[in-house]
Amino acid sequence: MAGLFDKVAIIGIGHIGSSLARVIKRDGLAGSLVTLENNAAHRAKALELGIVDEATDDPAIAVTGADLVVLATPVGTYAGLAQAIAPFLKPGAILSDVGSVKMAVLRDVLPHLPDGVSFVPGHPIAGTEHSGPTAGFAELFRGRWCILTPPAGTEQSAIDKVTALWQSAGSTVEIMEASYHDRVLAITSHLPHLIAYTIVGTATDLEASLQQEVIKFSASGFRDFTRIAASDPVMWRDIFLNNREAVLDVLQRFTEDLTALQRAIRWGEGDKLEELFTRTRAIRRSIIDARQA
Amino acid sequence: MAGLFDKVAIIGIGHIGSSLARVIKRDGLAGSLVTLENNAAHRAKALELGIVDEATDDPAIAVTGADLVVLATPVGTYAGLAQAIAPFLKPGAILSDVGSVKMAVLRDVLPHLPDGVSFVPGHPIAGTEHSGPTAGFAELFRGRWCILTPPAGTEQSAIDKVTALWQSAGSTVEIMEASYHDRVLAITSHLPHLIAYTIVGTATDLEASLQQEVIKFSASGFRDFTRIAASDPVMWRDIFLNNREAVLDVLQRFTEDLTALQRAIRWGEGDKLEELFTRTRAIRRSIIDARQA
Numbered sequence: 001m002a003g004l005f006d007k008v009a010i011i012g013i014g015h016i017g018s019s020l021a022r023v024i025k026r027d028g029l030a031g032s033l034v035t036l037e038n039n040a041a042h043r044a045k046a047l048e049l050g051i052v053d054e055a056t057d058d059p060a061i062a063v064t065g066a067d068l069v070v071l072a073t074p075v076g077t078y079a080g081l082a083q084a085i086a087p088f089l090k091p092g093a094i095l096s097d098v099g100s101v102k103m104a105v106l107r108d109v110l111p112h113l114p115d116g117v118s119f120v121p122g123h124p125i126a127g128t129e130h131s132g133p134t135a136g137f138a139e140l141f142r143g144r145w146c147i148l149t150p151p152a153g154t155e156q157s158a159i160d161k162v163t164a165l166w167q168s169a170g171s172t173v174e175i176m177e178a179s180y181h182d183r184v185l186a187i188t189s190h191l192p193h194l195i196a197y198t199i200v201g202t203a204t205d206l207e208a209s210l211q212q213e214v215i216k217f218s219a220s221g222f223r224d225f226t227r228i229a230a231s232d233p234v235m236w237r238d239i240f241l242n243n244r245e246a247v248l249d250v251l252q253r254f255t256e257d258l259t260a261l262q263r264a265i266r267w268g269e270g271d272k273l274e275e276l277f278t279r280t281r282a283i284r285r286s287i288i289d290a291r292q293a
Numbered sequence: 294m295a296g297l298f299d300k301v302a303i304i305g306i307g308h309i310g311s312s313l314a315r316v317i318k319r320d321g322l323a324g325s326l327v328t329l330e331n332n333a334a335h336r337a338k339a340l341e342l343g344i345v346d347e348a349t350d351d352p353a354i355a356v357t358g359a360d361l362v363v364l365a366t367p368v369g370t371y372a373g374l375a376q377a378i379a380p381f382l383k384p385g386a387i388l389s390d391v392g393s394v395k396m397a398v399l400r401d402v403l404p405h406l407p408d409g410v411s412f413v414p415g416h417p418i419a420g421t422e423h424s425g426p427t428a429g430f431a432e433l434f435r436g437r438w439c440i441l442t443p444p445a446g447t448e449q450s451a452i453d454k455v456t457a458l459w460q461s462a463g464s465t466v467e468i469m470e471a472s473y474h475d476r477v478l479a480i481t482s483h484l485p486h487l488i489a490y491t492i493v494g495t496a497t498d499l500e501a502s503l504q505q506e507v508i509k510f511s512a513s514g515f516r517d518f519t520r521i522a523a524s525d526p527v528m529w530r531d532i533f534l535n536n537r538e539a540v541l542d543v544l545q546r547f548t549e550d551l552t553a554l555q556r557a558i559r560w561g562e563g564d565k566l567e568e569l570f571t572r573t574r575a576i577r578r579s580i581i582d583a584r585q586a
Binding site for chain 1: 306367389418419422437438440445470474476477478480481482483484485486487488490491492493494495496497498499503506507508509510511512513514515516517518520522523524526527529530531534535538540541544546547548550551552554555558559561563566567569570571572573574575576577578579580581
């Protein structure tokens with residue numbers, strides 16, 4: 001896959017962007033690799049780590065001549081960024097991204113896309129609760145899924161090149177409708193994060209003495225939620241604002257189910273509790289069987 | 294600590310009971326070790342594993358002559374068990390348990406406690422999502438907390454002996470009021486489990502095609518919840534039924550907080566989302582600092 005691209009521009013050199021940069025460097029996928037990044041400390045760190053050849057805050061310098069441009073900033077920035085880089089995208093270039101929502105990305109980017117440029121939105125199902133260029137690592141994507149949601153009519157050769165990039169990173173690529181992606185991720189990722197943020201927030205509002213005990217005895221279940229609730233605040237704000245319909249839909253289902261359980265506890269309906277708790281075991285088994293545990 | 298007890302009886306040889314049996318055997322803490330267990334397959338397995346000297350379904354055989362008896366069955370069974378074993382408890386014996394709720398345990402056990410027998414309720418903050426005697430292991434309690442909630446007036450020597458048992462298992466012992474224990478665990482353990490059960494239940498009600506995608510892409514957050522939601526159904530049914538007030542109280546707070554977040558998403562209030570998501574990061578930091586991560 002060496003020489004897959006002449007010049008790659010990664011917009012935003014945070015956790016995911018810097019991990020992808022490391023893959024591209026490791027596998028020699030690009031003749032040159034530049035990042036467009038507003039944060040001067042992150043630019044300096046990326047150069048110091050040697051994971052990019054060039055770091056700039058000038059869209060013209062970053063994007064001009066690039067045959068692949070990857071948006072790797074919070075999705076709320078995409079509309080402004082697409083507008084800023086559009087004039088410098090060359091014909092035949094591929095624009096891609098790594099955002100966790102996909103309908104909003106099409107909505108925000110497509111209006112700015114110049115003729116002759118292909119848009120292949122992507123979402124690597126990978127990440128940790130850490131942020132910034134030092135938190136990245138090339139192995140992050142190994143053995144994970146990467147979902148691509150190219151709009152109808154996208155050049156097949158562009159899809160193939162983005163697929164080759166993620167396969168080089170060690171991921172398995174799946175093509176999906178953007179709207180279906182957003183529904184699936186609302187339940188597998190967005191709702192779990194929302195709930196984790198909520199429960200940790202509820203705990204922070206407890207009186208101080210009780211809060212100390214919560215931290216002390218967090219290993220009994222709470223701890224698993226705090227890891228998720230330590231994820232990047234701006235990234236997650238943008239995810240919820242940009243997958244509103246799907247998140248509110250699954251949240252409504254969840255709230256109904258929780259209310260039913262609450263009622264079963266209040267009225268001492270042990271059979272209802274046991275029935276649900278038995279049913280949920282089967283899903284864990286399926287995940288283990290699917291080798292995702 | 295060798296010879297801490299002459300005869301120990303463990304009531305129920307499941308995940309926790311069998312792990313404690315392994316500790317007692319490993320460290321030679323008892324002259325003899327017997328389990329009272331209704332499940333014939335579990336009795337046979339415990340004997341085959343060599344983790345008990347004797348396995349019986351007869352309370353008289355199990356408890357007669359024991360100087361320590363540990364209840365390690367779902368807490369809903371305690372009242373009946375306490376009544377069944379009470380006639381055979383010798384003066385000076387210590388009764389303890391490993392249940393995840395403590396007020397209900399005092400309520401159910403104390404009325405049956407014979408004179409001259411000390412009750413030292415305990416709760417090792419340890420466990421996995423697995424069940425049964427083969428799932429136990431002696432290292433389960435190492436580096437974990439064990440909370441004891443002896444009622445006022447309990448013999449200090451009895452508290453000291455139960456403390457020595459758990460210290461031998463590698464745990465740090467903390468003495469606490471039963472009601473305070475139940476409030477702390479409601480937020481650190483019971484609410485997280487209830488929410489995990491709910492979200493996995495919500496997912497199982499999705500149409501079949503979508504459910505397959507949920508399993509496939511579970512690594513994006515959902516997976517962490519399924520592990521918790523695979524815990525023993527009867528044990529957890531009994532926990533919720535027996536810590537009702539504290540669970541309903543924290544659940545009410547959680548639901549209010551979740552409703553506020555839902556509203557913020559619906560109305561696009563990004564600043565409220567970002568503020569909460571930033572605040573929850575600090576709790577993770579505290580847990581890491583407390584070496585509980």
